[in-house]
Amino acid sequence: MSAEVGRDPPMPDGEAHDSLTRGAPDPAAVGDRFDGQAVLVTGATSGIGRACALAFATRGARLLLTGRDHERGRQAAEACLARGAAEAVFQSADLRERSAADELVQAACQRFGGLAVAVNNAGHQEARAPLHEQPDSVFDAVIDTNLRATFALLRAELRVMERGAAIVNVASVSGLRNPNPGLSLYSASKAAVVSLTRSAALEAGPRGIRVNAVAPGRVVTPMMLASGIADMPAVAAALPLRRMGRPEEVAEAVAWLASARASYLCGHVLAADGGFLAG
Ligand SMILES: NC(=O)c1ccc[n+]([C@@H]2O[C@H](COP(=O)([O-])OP(=O)(O)OC[C@H]3O[C@@H](n4cnc5c(N)ncnc54)[C@H](OP(=O)(O)O)[C@@H]3O)[C@@H](O)[C@H]2O)c1
Numbered sequence: 001m002s003a004e005v006g007r008d009p010p011m012p013d014g015e016a017h018d019s020l021t022r023g024a025p026d027p028a029a030v031g032d033r034f035d036g037q038a039v040l041v042t043g044a045t046s047g048i049g050r051a052c053a054l055a056f057a058t059r060g061a062r063l064l065l066t067g068r069d070h071e072r073g074r075q076a077a078e079a080c081l082a083r084g085a086a087e088a089v090f091q092s093a094d095l096r097e098r099s100a101a102d103e104l105v106q107a108a109c110q111r112f113g114g115l116a117v118a119v120n121n122a123g124h125q126e127a128r129a130p131l132h133e134q135p136d137s138v139f140d141a142v143i144d145t146n147l148r149a150t151f152a153l154l155r156a157e158l159r160v161m162e163r164g165a166a167i168v169n170v171a172s173v174s175g176l177r178n179p180n181p182g183l184s185l186y187s188a189s190k191a192a193v194v195s196l197t198r199s200a201a202l203e204a205g206p207r208g209i210r211v212n213a214v215a216p217g218r219v220v221t222p223m224m225l226a227s228g229i230a231d232m233p234a235v236a237a238a239l240p241l242r243r244m245g246r247p248e249e250v251a252e253a254v255a256w257l258a259s260a261r262a263s264y265l266c267g268h269v270l271a272a273d274g275g276f277l278a279g
Contacts, residue, residue: 023208030260035060036086038112039258040104042095042153043122045072047221048170050079051247052119055255057085064108065090067122087112095122096144101152109160117258118157120150121170128182128228139185146189147196154200154211163208166258169197170250171213173273182228190215194269201267210266212257217273219245240275 039056043049045067053065057080065080065088067073073090080088091107093100108115124145126138150169157167174180175190194213201211218224218235224244229235236244253272256262271277 025260025263027261027263030263032255032259032261033059034117034255034259036062037116038062038064038108038114039117039119040064040066040108040115040157041119041121042066042104042149043170044076044090045069047223048216048219048247048250049119049121050076051251052121052254053080053088054083055248055251056117056119056258057081057083057088059255060084060086061117062087062112063089064104064111066093066104068092068094095149095153096141098152101149101156105153105156105160114162115157115160116165118153118161118165118167119170119254119258120153120157120167121254122149123170123172123223125183125186125223125227128180130182131184134185142185142189146186147192150193150196154196158200158204158209161204161207161209164260165209166262167200167204167209167211168254168257169193169211169213170254171197171215171269173215173217173271173276176215176269176271177277179276197269198267205266210262212262212265212267213269214250214253214257215269215271215273215277216250217245217271217276219247219250219272221247239273240278243274245272245274 034056039061041049041053044053044065053063063080063085065076070092077088077090093104124142126142171193172190174187175194178187180187197211197213204211250272253270
């Protein structure tokens with residue numbers, strides 16, 4: 001075998017090329033640890049958000065967890081400490097309240113001195129019904145939680161974040177290709193989260209802040225189990241991977257997107273969907 005095989009080809013004018021990638025980390029060198037870094041996770045009392053909190057805990061982060069349920073929040077924080085979090089505190093908040101996002105980001109900054117990562121995951125899904133039967137109160141509940149709160153969180157987070165920080169929004173395959181008759185408001189809100197993610201990425205990218213999203217498919221959580229699917233085994237069997245997902249599988253995608261290993265991903269929507277969108 002030739003000694004040349006496997007070598008990088010010579011780059012003409014190396015310095016000029018270096019200037020084209022100035023500021024880029026070496027992803028292979030940075031690893032996926034978050035030791036001592038401040039991470040905010042919304043919707044951390046259950047399902048995907050709880051799994052995200054644990055994924056960052058395992059990687060040594062300092063965590064502010066939030067949700068509405070005190071007891072589940074306290075337990076999630078305890079589980080994070082047991083997994084290796086440098087710090088894990090729970091602060092309850094109802095994200096439908098207009099001041100909640102600002103208060104959470106302020107609390108994270110006061111406690112940790114800044115915010116390196118935010119996972120905007122909390123979400124609400126309406127009871128399945130045709131659009132023409134949905135009252136305004138349901139519209140308000142879904143849009144307040146999924147869209148307005150994501151906007152308010154992004155605004156507060158981007159005001160305090162510095163170069164190197166990362167945000168991951170939790171959207172849904174429903175925001176990209178709608179498999180859900182009867183969930184019109186949820187699907188519309190998640191399409192809006194995808195759009196907000198892309199706009200925020202365009203604006204924050206030049207500051208060295210990456211904004212991305214994950215789009216989970218069918219993941220077994222309390223929300224999915226309450227979503228009115230009549231035949232769960234049939235839905236699972238119809239997916240390319242022939243099964244639904246676990247919250248931990250989405251959390252790994254979130255942790256990777258937030259890490260410097262994903263340093264060139266900006267405005268991306270990463271489907272964690274067992275292949276659903278491939279079909
Ligand atoms: N599971 C799936 O198949 C799937 C698929 C696509 C997208 N997603 C998205 O993934 C995210 C997490 O969902 P999940 O499946 O893990 O559901 P889940 O287990 O029901 O968790 C939802 C979380 O959101 C929080 N939350 C809801 N309304 C809130 C409010 N007004 N204020 C503060 N927190 C609130 C809940 O907190 P409390 O319980 O403490 O109130 C809970 O922690 C959501 O954005 C959902 O749309 C899920």
